[in-house]
Amino acid sequence: xxxxxxxxxxxxxxxxxxxxxxxxxxxxxxxxxxxxxxxxxxxxxxxxxxxxxxxxxxxxxxxxxxxxxxxxxxxxxxxxxxxxxxxxxxxxxxxxxxxxxxxxxxxxxxxxxxxxxxxxxxxxxxxxxxxxxxxxxxxxxxxxxxxxxxxxxxxxxxxxxx
Numbered sequence: 625x626x627x628x629x630x631x632x633x634x635x636x637x638x639x640x641x642x643x644x645x646x647x648x649x650x651x652x653x654x655x656x657x658x659x660x661x662x663x664x665x666x667x668x669x670x671x672x673x674x675x676x677x678x679x680x681x682x683x684x685x686x687x688x689x690x691x692x693x694x695x696x697x698x699x700x701x702x703x704x705x706x707x708x709x710x711x712x713x714x715x716x717x718x719x720x721x722x723x724x725x726x727x728x729x730x731x732x733x734x735x736x737x738x739x740x741x742x743x744x745x746x747x748x749x750x751x752x753x754x755x756x757x758x759x760x761x762x763x764x765x766x767x768x769x770x771x772x773x774x775x776x777x778x779x780x781x782x783x784x785x786x
Contacts, residue, residue, distance in 0.1 A: 625643065625779065626685040627686065627688075627775050627776055627779075628640075628641050628680065628685035628772065629642070629689045629768040629769055629771035629772025629773070629775065630688060630689070630690040630691070630712050631764045631765075631767035632690055632691065632708045632712050633705050633708045633709075633764065634659060634704055634707050634708030634711070635658065635661065635708075636657070636658050636762070637656060637657045637658075637672055637764065638655075638656050638762070638763075638764025638765045638768035639653075639656070639657065639676075639765070640653075640654040640766075640769030640771070640772045641653045641654065641679075642754065642773065644776035649753055649754050649755070649773070649776070651755075651756060653683070654768060654769055655765055656765055657676065657679075669711050672712075673711050673715050676715045677715050680719045680721060681719070685721055686721075687721065687724055687775060688716040688722070688723050688724070689723075689726060689771045689772055689775035690712055690713070690716075690725055690726075691725075692725050692728070693706060724778070726775065730774060731746070731770050731771055731774040732745075734773060734774035735749045735750060736749050746766070746767075747759045749770075750766050750769045750773065754769065
């Protein structure tokens with residue numbers, strides 16, 4: 625199964641593509657999609673959509689996993705990131721790719737085994753689980769890989785229960 629994980633945003637959107645087969649992970653690609661702060665929001669969202677569509681066409685994932693938003697302080701940031709998240713959901717839907725959403729707590733639980741894990745612990749476990757030489761940079765890419773790993777574990781749990 626090819627899983628495309630996304631850490632949503634509109635200035636920086638992290639993505640990670642993994643293969644999960646027979647309880648083994650293989651990293652295919654990871655990185656970020658960035659947009660220039662001087663560009664108007666509608667154009668930034670258009671850039672995000674185009675780049676994401678291109679990546680989805682390239683990797684043809686079986687599923688897209690995305691982190692749900694959790695903000696308790698800055699409403700303006702939450703709304704802006706929500707725009708980017710909406711573009712991710714729409715682009716996946718238009719491509720016919722099933723979307724699975726996970727809370728930050730679910731991601732931490734799946735990757736580290738503890739829902740209150742620190743960001744550094746999650747990044748370290750992403751490195752270990754994917755047998756990478758170093759922690760993926762930037763952080764948004766590591767977070768996207770963590771969301772993909774979360775889906776791999778969650779998908780396995782669903783299959784086993786059926």
